[in-house]
Structure formats: C-alpha cells, structure tokens
Amino acid sequence: MSSMWNFYYAAKLRRAYAIEEAHSKYGPVVRIGPNELSYNDPLLLKTIYGHGAGLKKTIFYDAGHFTQYDNLFSVRDPARHSGRRAMVAKSFSQATLMGQMSLIQDNIRRVFDFWSIKLIGKNETLDIFHWVHWIALDVIFQMCLGIDSGTLQTGQPHPKIRDLESFISALAWMAICPPLRKYGIKVPWTLEAVRTIRAKEKSERTPVMNQLIEEIDLSIGRHLMDEEI
Template structure:
C-alpha cells in the first residue's frame, strides 16, 4: 500500500497562511458586530457593520450605486446609520456644521474614501487636516471674491464665445451634447487661471460633441509640460501678465517635495476637474429645466431684460447676483445638480461627536467616537422633503422668501461646508450668473431639446460627480 504524500513544504505553508487569514477575517467580522466595537450603538444592517462587502458590491461591482442603498437605510433606521464597519452616515442637515466643522476644529478626511482617489496627492485627497490646510493656503487667494472679480472679464469673453459657437449651429439638424458644450467654457476658464494659458478646447474641434478627447490628452500629456514651463519661467525671472495658480504653488513656502511635478500635477487635475464638471453639469440642469418650462424661462427673461441692455455686454456678477429670480434659478439648479454626489466623510480627531435628534417620535442620542468617520451625501440631503417639499421638482420660487431661503441653505451641500468647503465656489457662481444671463437672452430663444427626457438628468450612480443611466445619450439640443 502506497503512503499518502505529505503536505509538508510550500503547499502546507500556503494552506496554513490561508487558514490563518480566514480565521483573522472571521475574528474581525465578529468584533465588528459585537458590543465591543465603538460604533456598535449606531443602527444599520448587520452585514454592513460586519464587513465592507455590501459597499464593495454596490460601488465596485454595480459601479457607484451604494448611495441608493444608504438612502434606503435611512428610511429604515433613521437619521444616523452605520454603512460599513468604521463609518456612519448622517441625513440630518442640522448636524452638518458639527461634521464639517470649521473655526480651527480639526477634521481629517476619511482615508477609506481617499484610497479610491486617482489624484491622491492633491489637496482634495489629503487626509490630514493640517497638511490639507498647508496645501490649500497657496490657492485660497485666487478664489476670493476680489480675485474672481478681476477674472470676470475673461469669463464674460468666454461666455460670449460659447454663445457664438452654439448659435453657429442654427439651422443644422445635427444635435449636440450641451454638457460638453458647457465644459468648453468651464475648462478654458479654470485652465487659463491655473496655467496662464487656456486649453482652448474650441480651437481643437470643429464640432461640439468631441472636445473631451482633447481634454483627456491635455490632462495626461501636456499638464506636466505646462507645469515645467512655469517652473522654468520662474527660474528665468519671466513676468506673467497675471499670477497663476500653479505659479503660486511653485513659489510658495511649501517643502520642495510638495512642489514636485507629479504632486503639482495631481493638484492641477483636482482643480481643473472640479472647476469643469460640476459647473458644466449645473448649467446643463438649468438649461434642461428652463427649456422644459417656458413659464419659468419667460419670467427669467423678463427680469434679465429689465437689467441687461445688451446681452453681448453683460453687467457685472455683483449686479446679476442681486436679481432675485436669476439667483433663485441658479440656487435651484445647484440643488438639483448636487455638485459632488459621492458621500463626503470627516473624522474628528480631538473630540467625540454627540448626535441628539428624533426618530419615530422618540428622542435619540448617539456618540461617534473620535477617529471614526461620519459623512453626508448631497443627493440624499437635497431631497429632504422636510426642507424641500416636492424636492424632485424644479421650483425656483422656493428661494424667493429671504427668511425661507436661510432655512433652505442649511440643507445645501453642493459646495461642502467647513474648513474643506469648495475652494472654487465664487468662481462657479460668477460663471453661472454670467452664463445664465447670456444663454437666456441670446441662445435659449433658439435652442430646443432633442430626444432628451428626465431620465437623462436623473442621478443613477457616482463617479464623484452625478451620472445618469449608462444608456443615456446625454442632454442634447438643436438650434433652430
């Protein structure tokens, strides 16, 4: 009778390692759902508390759809839910200022979310509070209201070029994707501010549907080259007509490692990406809603005509932002475009966070220990029916009452809150006011939606920014 082969050697070692790993994972799962875990008191599905598998399945396998599950969790469990072993999600805007606290209170970013970010060395993806503050400092002065006012002439010029380009399509049967058209404006604005030279997408293409191909090429190939050009120019004492964001980073007192081309390229990706997609999508939402509701469009047109004498020579942003209905249309567009749709979580490093609220007509109290993440999602909060009745409808009138407006603003997360609030908020608002005025008076009388429905706007999944269903062909239009 032959002897049974021994399991000694590499095979046996492999089996032992796998067994040990599985045992460790089992112990972790048991700990995660036990009363010993610091988040054990937070309600939520047991499977989500046990492991990251539900999040992995919905965000990786189904591609960016975990937010839908989180919304359902809130419907079942209340304003605070545990969505993975070490993270809590909040659906109470009254707690937002505690989660995203400013005023010197330290809030780290969740490393779990940052790990999935492709530009990990940007300020946007920086975990540590103090390091984020140091990386943000050279950029901050570029996005003050005073700085954006100095940039306003460029934005107005690009806005008129956008209108001219769209109107050049009058009488053509070929529809175009308006989101990509608006990306021409937003990309050239932020790229010129970053590098002192616009990407000039309109010069790369003859037709509106194609510029993203060139944007990707520029971002991947030319951006590092442009950073090096600015660096060499500084060394040679070249004086630029206007300070640039990249120049300010390279000339800052950051450590040399923080000024490496790869690190600055990551920052550039983040700034250009954030300055392009979110504003372009807000303009897309606004365009669709106005063209779908001629009564709202007519009311906006009448208000603008009383102030704007020549749509080719727009009043300043400070004048336009005082127009109540224009401001209401923009606020409602921002609400329904969400900004960053993916959840944003913070980690309190110096204190426990104590939540007190009400669920099912009973008082509730939960403690989120320091070191654990808690976040919110604009796509959930912006549809809180207690704050925004009939929240899926485009209703600018809800913003017209000054007292009511203050209550509405507390439920808006599109630009974030606290010390990590969106740096480019003033730039976005300036672009939105100028573009909305010019498009309404010059373009919208001739623009018609083409084979576009509500489904082409409806949020379906996350790629940091909101995306419609994959079969959507985009929000398209023709010019008659």
C-alpha cells in the first residue's frame, strides 16, 4: 500500500471527508497509508490524545515545521509539548479566561452593531457563517497577539485573515509534499508579527506572548527563538 490515496484526497482538500467515508464503509479502524491508521472510536480518544498518553502527534504536524526548529504548532514529542504547554498554562486558567470575557463581549457587540446598521429598513436575511468564523479569529488575534484586524467593524476580512485562510490549503500541500515546507517561513507576516511583538515593552504585550517570550522552556532549558514561537 502506498501513500497515493492520502496524496490524492489531501490535494483535493477532501482528505477528512474521504477518511470519514472510509470509516462508514469499513468500520472504526481504517488503514490509510503504509504505516498509518485512522480511528474514529470515541472510546479511544483519551487513549490516543489524552494528557499523559505519551503518544506522538501524527506526522501531519510536521507540515508546520518550516525551519530546523519546532514551533508551537509542529511540536510532536510529548515531553517537549508539555514544556510549551507549561509556559502558557497561566494564560488559559479559568481566572484569566474569565478576565477576557469583556473582550469577547465587545467583539460580539461590534457584530450586532454592524448588522443593525447594515440591515436597518431592509427586508433581507444575512448569512452569519463567516461572521462566527471572523469573531473567533478576531478574539484569538486580540488575546494572543494584541492585534485588532478591524474585520468586525468593516465586514471585510483583513488581509491577515485571508492569509490564515489560504494557509489551510498550503498546509495540506506541505503535509503531502515535504520539500515545500522550506517555503512556509515565507508566509506573510508570521515572523514579522513575532519580532514586532518581541520589540514591545512587556506591559504592551498580551499575557500569552509575554510568557512565550519571557519564560524558559524547561524541556529544552532556554528561551524560545522567534521561529519557535
């Protein structure tokens, strides 16, 4: 068995759908490559993905490995992943997240305000699918990077949002064609964003970025470089 099945459906951006269809046809365990199995049994989720399971993440994550260094997305080793996780754990505590509620509410309020202006006096419907997607991305941008894309005020995706959306297809190609990975570092504004944030005063950065920049990753015994963030 070769990897051509994976290659074919990944190139068409239908790999997830094809795997789901294969499970419907063959059952909870499907072989999708020479040394790759897919499971869709909910009882196995904790065994495979649970904290402390000790299993490496799938090689798909290597697609985000653009340099000689692992970044936050591409770390597969459980010990190193735990080190990165410990660095940002405080940012995702219940108390910290509750403190971000006003930010989330403000973004939702922006959307309602925009809809009110756009639809006032009009008898028409509005597809909110893209808006829910934009709210999530804007909240992530603001909580992690301290960047407001402005998408929710204008109703038009910021170029950075478009870059992220197009990166999904690029990631699929890099997953099935490793030589392409060296070009991933050229994705617009990725390193530039990290360097810009690193140059700011500590008080101007978000808690997440402060921890990634200031804390030591105990799994490697040093601070993270820009490429690793």
